[in-house]
Amino acid sequence: MGGVVPTVHDVAGRAGVSVATVSRVLSGRGYASSRTRELVLQAAKELDYVPNGMARGLKTQRSGLIALLVPEIVNSFYTTVSRGVEDVANANGLQIIVGNTDENVAKERAYIELMISSQVEGVIVAPAGSSAETLTPLITKNIPTVLVDRAVAGIATDIVRGDGVADAATLTRHLLDLGHRRIALINGHLDTSVARDREQGFRQAHADAGISVHEGLISSGTWFIDDAHGRVGALLDDVKRPEAVVATNNFMAIGAFRALRERGLSVPDDVAVACFDDIVDAAEIDPFLTAMAQPAYTMGTLAMQLLLERIAGTNQGEPREIVLESQLLPRRSGGERLTVQPGDVTHVSTPSNATQHERGTVVLT
Amino acid sequence: MGGVVPTVHDVAGRAGVSVATVSRVLSGRGYASSRTRELVLQAAKELDYVPNGMARGLKTQRSGLIALLVPEIVNSFYTTVSRGVEDVANANGLQIIVGNTDENVAKERAYIELMISSQVEGVIVAPAGSSAETLTPLITKNIPTVLVDRAVAGIATDIVRGDGVADAATLTRHLLDLGHRRIALINGHLDTSVARDREQGFRQAHADAGISVHEGLISSGTWFIDDAHGRVGALLDDVKRPEAVVATNNFMAIGAFRALRERGLSVPDDVAVACFDDIVDAAEIDPFLTAMAQPAYTMGTLAMQLLLERIAGTNQGEPREIVLESQLLPRRSGGERLTVQPGDVTHVSTPSNATQHERGTVVLT
DNA sequence: CTGTTAGCGCGTTCAC
DNA sequence: GTGAACGCGCTAACAG
Numbered sequence: 001m002g003g004v005v006p007t008v009h010d011v012a013g014r015a016g017v018s019v020a021t022v023s024r025v026l027s028g029r030g031y032a033s034s035r036t037r038e039l040v041l042q043a044a045k046e047l048d049y050v051p052n053g054m055a056r057g058l059k060t061q062r063s064g065l066i067a068l069l070v071p072e073i074v075n076s077f078y079t080t081v082s083r084g085v086e087d088v089a090n091a092n093g094l095q096i097i098v099g100n101t102d103e104n105v106a107k108e109r110a111y112i113e114l115m116i117s118s119q120v121e122g123v124i125v126a127p128a129g130s131s132a133e134t135l136t137p138l139i140t141k142n143i144p145t146v147l148v149d150r151a152v153a154g155i156a157t158d159i160v161r162g163d164g165v166a167d168a169a170t171l172t173r174h175l176l177d178l179g180h181r182r183i184a185l186i187n188g189h190l191d192t193s194v195a196r197d198r199e200q201g202f203r204q205a206h207a208d209a210g211i212s213v214h215e216g217l218i219s220s221g222t223w224f225i226d227d228a229h230g231r232v233g234a235l236l237d238d239v240k241r242p243e244a245v246v247a248t249n250n251f252m253a254i255g256a257f258r259a260l261r262e263r264g265l266s267v268p269d270d271v272a273v274a275c276f277d278d279i280v281d282a283a284e285i286d287p288f289l290t291a292m293a294q295p296a297y298t299m300g301t302l303a304m305q306l307l308l309e310r311i312a313g314t315n316q317g318e319p320r321e322i323v324l325e326s327q328l329l330p331r332r333s334g335g336e337r338l339t340v341q342p343g344d345v346t347h348v349s350t351p352s353n354a355t356q357h358e359r360g361t362v363v364l365t
Numbered sequence: 366m367g368g369v370v371p372t373v374h375d376v377a378g379r380a381g382v383s384v385a386t387v388s389r390v391l392s393g394r395g396y397a398s399s400r401t402r403e404l405v406l407q408a409a410k411e412l413d414y415v416p417n418g419m420a421r422g423l424k425t426q427r428s429g430l431i432a433l434l435v436p437e438i439v440n441s442f443y444t445t446v447s448r449g450v451e452d453v454a455n456a457n458g459l460q461i462i463v464g465n466t467d468e469n470v471a472k473e474r475a476y477i478e479l480m481i482s483s484q485v486e487g488v489i490v491a492p493a494g495s496s497a498e499t500l501t502p503l504i505t506k507n508i509p510t511v512l513v514d515r516a517v518a519g520i521a522t523d524i525v526r527g528d529g530v531a532d533a534a535t536l537t538r539h540l541l542d543l544g545h546r547r548i549a550l551i552n553g554h555l556d557t558s559v560a561r562d563r564e565q566g567f568r569q570a571h572a573d574a575g576i577s578v579h580e581g582l583i584s585s586g587t588w589f590i591d592d593a594h595g596r597v598g599a600l601l602d603d604v605k606r607p608e609a610v611v612a613t614n615n616f617m618a619i620g621a622f623r624a625l626r627e628r629g630l631s632v633p634d635d636v637a638v639a640c641f642d643d644i645v646d647a648a649e650i651d652p653f654l655t656a657m658a659q660p661a662y663t664m665g666t667l668a669m670q671l672l673l674e675r676i677a678g679t680n681q682g683e684p685r686e687i688v689l690e691s692q693l694l695p696r697r698s699g700g701e702r703l704t705v706q707p708g709d710v711t712h713v714s715t716p717s718n719a720t721q722h723e724r725g726t727v728v729l730t
Numbered sequence: 731c732t733g734t735t736a737g738c739g740c741g742t743t744c745a746c
Numbered sequence: 747g748t749g750a751a752c753g754c755g756c757t758a759a760c761a762g
Contacts, residue, residue: 005506018733031731048502053482054419055755058738079439097462114460117418137413141370254649282647284619383749420739423754
């Protein structure tokens, strides 16, 4: 049982050639007679030789690695984004390494250090905070960086995101149109651009409709289930409970459902619920939750494509911003009176492929 | 600005000391006067110095990296496993890099090469196939390896898995008890140990009850949504459709629901459905889908703990096998006549923590 | 077409 | 307490 990992020297010795020849044959670059080539390949296979990526990377200054930093890997929105990133990366001979920052700036900072240390060739990040400080090491070191989902003030890089203001306005208007008036907004951390944008859109839809928002029904906090659970619970225990709840991400909607279920309240009869980012798995089983679905997979693929151009140097221009359209998926939790017909596009298909509602128009800014 | 990544030399120059001193200070090993220490730290901070992991790894023969290979990263079962792995790894100063094999042996092989090349210190893998061949490079190179979820004949390593036979028997018995007789088994790839085990349990439950299985209702194929969708569809279009469908993973249940929805059939009135591996997000919104929930998070943490012992050399003994108990979550899709009370444990909580039903007894074999 | 050699950035002896 | 020098495994010049 081996135990010792073979190196180029071992292969060279076995094939009776020099290390340089081995390197040339295996990396495909440089000349080699078909006979020696054969010899080397044979020896490499016999030894089960795998090149040491560290040594190679140290020499070539290339790692073939792309870093992806997401705030919450168990959230299907981000797994779908990551599939998009991965598919494009792999198609271009790059591997991705995923870091889960847990919405935690300190963890994010640690990951960025690790990524720099790993000599990744580029980074795609959905930032946990609003501070540019965490990301600056990437900028000063000229490591190609692309943001997804969330913008950060003071960081001028390519970014692929949704239109938080417009999306929130659309979703809110949808609820207003359904007759709801006391609408709660369970928002994420105001540190993030999306949270601020979505609150703005929420207010705007009210203003446009000439309806005043209920300030007491607006709250912000973390993006997590538990936090939303607590906040919605408090609202429900109040004398005048909200008629509808808008959660600014899918996890917070789950928190809302938990609070409702605990109190024996039913959706949408007692309280309507709608949220951002579809929960595909749930919708597959029962298309119930009304959601503003961002094109997660497409976000990932586009972010990776932008990154590729930066890495290759194809594009050295000004930072680009791609704003993708979301799609309103009116189902039943909002109190819709629509009857869903079999075959209706009220749910999305396998997240490993671009989905129907992901044909959002690309708006370049 | 910058653009050039600083090295030990830059730090040394700025601090007016030698590279050796810089290395000693920053790695914490070796002596240094508090004055020079100060100088070095200062210079490093000013330059935003981050050590080159490749160079360091090349020298120390340590990467601080753990590889995790899963067949399908968008499947919540595996994301939950990966959270478990990550939490334990991080607590021990290790980072994980995740590879998505897509149930594809070739992709798995490529990833394993990459992982070896990356000099990972250990590997946790849910194998895509039944062949030991893909994994042997890890064994011959003495890279600590732990399997999760799926066993592979001929690979003698630590493994953490569920009890496929018992779990399938329990779930099947549950459906039989509810009165279903024509039960379809939509199985995954028989290449994998779990698929074989689950079929065995399915048959056993029938035998125990003195009821014969309907061979025409048993099928196997890939673990993917689309495949299950097609197979269930064919069954439904048959003259005598099944009364119940057991999907051997959560994704295949989704495929079943798709086929049912297309045909306007309702669950459980027209056809009952149950599956392996809970879909937590869906259950949070509505605890509907009856499932045999494996303790995914715990699987991840235990696998990582076993791996840590192998890496540290604490345990050099025989391969261990940890078999975790699953929990039957009888909800409504199976045709249960239970009325679910608010507060009932019919769903699980945040997957980033060990959940209630994950208190499975640990059975050591 | 092939072998010798230098050096990527770091940690680590060993002298001083 | 500190610096000079070597080598981890690999690739890229340069000779031959």
